Amino acid sequence: MFLSIFDIFKPGIGPSSSHTMGPMVAAARFLGALAGGTEPEPGSGPPAHVTATLHGSLAWTGKGHATDRAVCLGLLGFDPARVDMDRAEAALERLAADRTLAPEGLPEMRFDPAEDVVFDWGPPLPGHANGLVLRAFDAAGHLRMQETYYSVGGGFVVTEREHAGHADLRAAKFEAGFPYPFGSAAEMLRMGAESGLSIARMKWRNETVLIPEGELGRRIDAIWSAMDACIDRGLSQEGILPGGLSVRRRAQAIHVQLCEEAGRNLAQPHVVNDWLSVYAMAVNEENAAGGRVVTSPTNGAAGVVPSVIRYYRDHCVGARPEGIRTFLLTAAAIGGLVKHNASISGAEVGCQGEVGSASAMAAAGLCAALGGTNAQVENAAEIALEHHLGMTCDPAAGLVQVPCIERNGLGAIKAVSAASLSLRGDGTHFMPLDNCIEAMRQTGRDMSEKYKETSQGGLAVNLPEC
Template sequence: MLSVLDLFRIGIGPSSSHTVGPIRIAGRFLAELQQAGVMPVVERIDVELQGSLALTGVGHATPKAVVLGLLGLDPETLDPEDADNRVSALEASGQLTLPGGRQIAFVPSTGIRFAYDVIPVLHPNGIRLQAFDAEGTKIADSTWYSTGGGFIASQRQLERPVTADIVPAGPQVPHPFYSAAELLAICEAKGVSIDTLILANENAMRSAGETGLALDRIAGVMMACIDRGLSRTGILPGGLKVRRRAPEIWQKLQSGPPSNEREQLFDWLNVYAMAVNEENAAGGQVVTAPTNGAAGIIPAVIRHYCWDAEDRTARVRKFLLTAGGVGLLYKQRASISGAEMGCQGEVGVACSMAAAGLAAVWGGTPQQVANAAEIAMEHNLGLTCDPVGGLVQIPCIERNAIGSVKAANAARLALHSLEQTKVSLDQVIETMRQTGIDMSSKYKETSQGGLAVNVVEC
């Protein structure tokens, strides 16, 4: 089993697959060079971005991400401002300091190549890294894939033959499950809630105290991101001249809240989600939930429904554990990569996870929680990923706002019924997977179709 902490990763914007993943891949490449004992003779490093990483890499800050990884930075601990300064210094000097202190020439504009013509077979987000010695002899050559949500895999891993549908990963846990049906059956047999079951699995991977503190830290980073997004004004980077709107909406809410509950619900959820995704678009610190492009939905719902409660810690932990459990199903049975599934695999999955978490906080049974997750995804099926200009701004920022409202509504609908919905959670996950496979690549994070070609950049 994967851990829910694998889904909720702290990193930087604007993309988990195009920014966080490449940082980790470049760092892993350096680690391999060290392990192979060839680092002392490395004189040149070449990087080739393939597939979606090439087609939308500029707008997703992928070249910068590769540089950050080569500089030895970790997406979870780096400071965004310091990272920008270090990238600028490297671009000015043309010198990359390798582990151990030795410097080699590296100019990002020539050392990182966009292979627009290469569409990888194993996964759309490919990166090939090569190292050469002083004579130009190739001493290392590896291809990696950024598979969504900050997850990465080497070509060797993905080409490994498997004899079953499930590839075992991670430590043994007391309650392994590989479908929603299995998850619900275990909950019924044990007489426990989904979050209790997930917590037992998590505590098999680390101590209970460490799990709790990790969940609290994730929630804290989410809320800090909202706070920054509510206060920072200006134009987002990238050339589309998209103005930050969350601070203005926030000021209106503070000065004169809407008069009726429905408008108030929409506005609060909207402003919190937009605050996160405007921060993400600016390259700020966010939590993949389960991706950066969909990072605003879960924090928005937590902020509005859990953060001011007296039992905040218990509510938030229940929410994250339940949402994470549902997210694991999507990760294990389909994908959370926009380059594979379109935006249904990002905003759709985040909406489904948030609906499940909220239904649990509201006292829903395991079946009602699964119903909430199913309802949310059912009405995100077919959602395309067609970012204008390759930037995680249009339609991504507003899409998170809409997704947060959908999540709350799905949770409410699920609590009105006791039986399983006609469409099960497993069935909707499989439908999402099949839809993603059938979807044209133009609508899967390549900026080759939809809004990306019908909206003129200016």
């Protein structure tokens, strides 16, 4: 398999993996290249000034997603997985006042957050809708170094060169000695049939090429702990989300209602959908507030998988702790297939690639945790993805709030329905998952740019009068 479970599920901060975490990583990588001896432009002096230009969707929705702030945090040396937000806020305040960077291994450099992060609203860069160009100049204003990065979804960042060499990278990873290097659902099913192993077990064996078994189990458990903590924090918070839309957090109040109704024999059977929604909304409200979340596979879609795992743990008959590992490994296998063969980036294929992919991952995970066969798991993922095809990305005011927060709840509900439907069959079905992933890729390619995280169409241009 090409992507580790820890590539798919990465701890970080909200509100966006592609627009916050990715640019943060890119900025830090640029400073690393500047300090680490990447060949400078001939004749240029030591770096004295840094700028960043945001292109495509990073420019169109960058304000709402706090992309400029993310670039500053990356240049200040913060890493999305470990950032201490109190320290980060203090460092941002200092930067705004001093307009100077002092990274380790480099001279002091001028960087004014208000002037040196440029939003370029022209055509996107050719490689990907989420592009950013970082430049360093010497004291005389001559270019010393320039690098183009693409934030390709889920917090993944590639340079222009790496993006162009994607096929080589893929081949290299195949040769890295993974025992079950499936690159499609068909290969995954064939390898499972030949080995007699579940999808989760094959994924586990692939991961152990890189990580010892004991550590692997602990790290998978840590993913779930971080997701679970995020749900709990979201369920305990109230108030208005930042960004100016005046969207109120709802998860806490809904959760209180659900807890009061529980055990009273008054609830309608469909109320279980409200539990799924409230778990997902808790995560996405945290994400919208810039809190700690786990990409799954992105920040915007980070509520679906945790919600369905919580549903499995707290509501399903026969749930076991090992089932959560099975869930996450299976979900990561499906997320890897979607990312590898299509995209998990809303700026590239719309929300079908974010919440649609997350729903397919959660459906597969739940189906596996409940004892589904490999064929049933593939069927569950396909059902969930199929019924998100064509879904656009049109966040109001460029914020990951409307429709994103509720949409995660609905993605979780579809995932549970898809797993349940597939478990009622034997895995035989009409439309293979590979075909559905390809349909998603083609639909995304043909989708108007207006509906790919630019906030230029759909709900984003039909806002109510305030």
